Amino acid sequence: MNLPRAARRGLAEESADRIRDAIFDGTFPPGAPLREVDLAxxxxxxxxxxxxxxxxxxxxxxxxxxxxxxxxxxxxxARDVDEVYTVRAALDRLAAVTAMARASSDELAALDEIVATMVAEIDRGGPHLLALDIAFHDAVYAASGNSRLIQAWQAVRSQVYLFQLRRIEVSQHEYLAHVTGEHRDLAELIRDGDKEVLARTAEEHVHSARRALLAHLARR
Amino acid sequence: MNLPRAARRGLAEESADRIRDAIFDGTFPPGAPLREVDLAxxxxxxxxxxxxxxxxxxxxxxxxxxxxxxxxxxxxxARDVDEVYTVRAALDRLAAVTAMARASSDELAALDEIVATMVAEIDRGGPHLLALDIAFHDAVYAASGNSRLIQAWQAVRSQVYLFQLRRIEVSQHEYLAHVTGEHRDLAELIRDGDKEVLARTAEEHVHSARRALLAHLARR
DNA sequence: CGATGTCCGAATGTCAACATTAGGACATGA
DNA sequence: TCATGTCCTAATGTTGACATTCGGACATCG
Structure with a gap:
């Protein structure tokens, strides 16, 4: 057996989860103060x-x-978005290339399954599409097997989620049109593609999201 | 004027500094437990x-x-070393390329000055050479102007320092022979070189350090 | 003799009271 | 009217006492 240790969590992590959710659902909009006494x-x-x-x-x-x-x-x-997506492009590139070299067949299958779930989700209007998007990349990072790389991804992951939320709010149509295809391409390249092509595709995948988001920000 | 804010520090950061130094000077070797009551x-x-x-x-x-x-x-x-240096290679690559595009002349001059200080330090046996090595890369990251990238660097910086300390302990000669030249090359490429060449050089700079360290670990 | 159950000590997790700070409101003077 | 100095308050920073948990030592049972 190879189970992950049943980690018991403390109140700190529990609190972090609640506050994070409250940020995502708009209870605490960008710039809002988070006062310790109130939260406690x-x-x-x-x-x-x-x-x-x-x-x-x-x-x-x-x-x-x-x-x-x-x-x-x-x-x-705009600066925040630019910074986060620039770093993410470099991390995603490394994660994809490493995953290609080391992923097990189970891990590759997990990628395909997420893409399949995306397809099904689109028919239903896609409220969970962003979560699947992130889950796909989680799986790529997990397949890389590099815990430091995973940590670096976690340091930007929530920001990506927050940023993408705002993008989808407005231009959902454009998002729906591209997500599935782009992730399917990535999954196939990781399974058996050219290393250089995969590296460029992984970077471009992020940069296109960055441009879409920046265009959305400029329009307001 | 453009001064950085005069940040006052709390006891937490002060404590972190002391403990970090104690780890670097061997008071707490790898694997040692850090008990809160004792430290307090x-x-x-x-x-x-x-x-x-x-x-x-x-x-x-x-x-x-x-x-x-x-x-x-x-x-x-070996796995820790491999993970850290693999991530660092990707970060250094991005930092170098971004610095090339955005560095001011002051920031470029700072790089040259650190290299010059390295040369002077070598004549004196080089006890502070590692600090200068790290300072050089700090300057490159600073020149990139991307605060998220700097954060990602700080998440591996101390580990790099700890690892390099052990490398230098044993094979100081090899380190002395290469440091100055490699950093001078990087500085020149950032000032006016080809983007692709710089990217590959920055990555290779890290990978050669990784190999040297892994060879050192295997020898024990 | 090996597997399981029960205790115990040492450490961390949690809490609420106290100390310190930042930044604004106000008064003062040139 | 503007610059400067002085409070004051609401928040964070810090602390020591109390609660909980882990993991090993020992006893117990099959």
């Missing part, structure tokens, strides 16, 4: 646990905090 | 501050902690 009261935990949870979210880049000035949700400026 | 007593701070400091070190990848099982210094296995 609402979540019914001590300030210490909330504090530790906020530190976790800062590690994910979702919030920003400064000495004696508290924690706030990050902004979504 | 030695540093004359509360356990809460130590705890927060340890969380910062975990963000740097220098220590690892698990639920109710405490914090320990990371190991230095």
């Amino acid at each position: 009261r609402d979540l019914d935990v001590s300030r210490g646990s909330v504090r530790e949870g906020l530190a976790l979210l800062e590690r994910e880049g979702l919030v920003h905090s400064a000495w004696h000035r508290g924690t706030t949700v990050i902004d979504v400026t | 007593r030695d540093l004359d701070v509360s356990r809460g501050s130590v705890r927060e400091g340890l969380a910062l070190l975990e963000r740097e990848g220098l220590v690892h902690s698990a639920w109710h099982r405490g914090t320990t210094v990371i190991d230095v296995t």
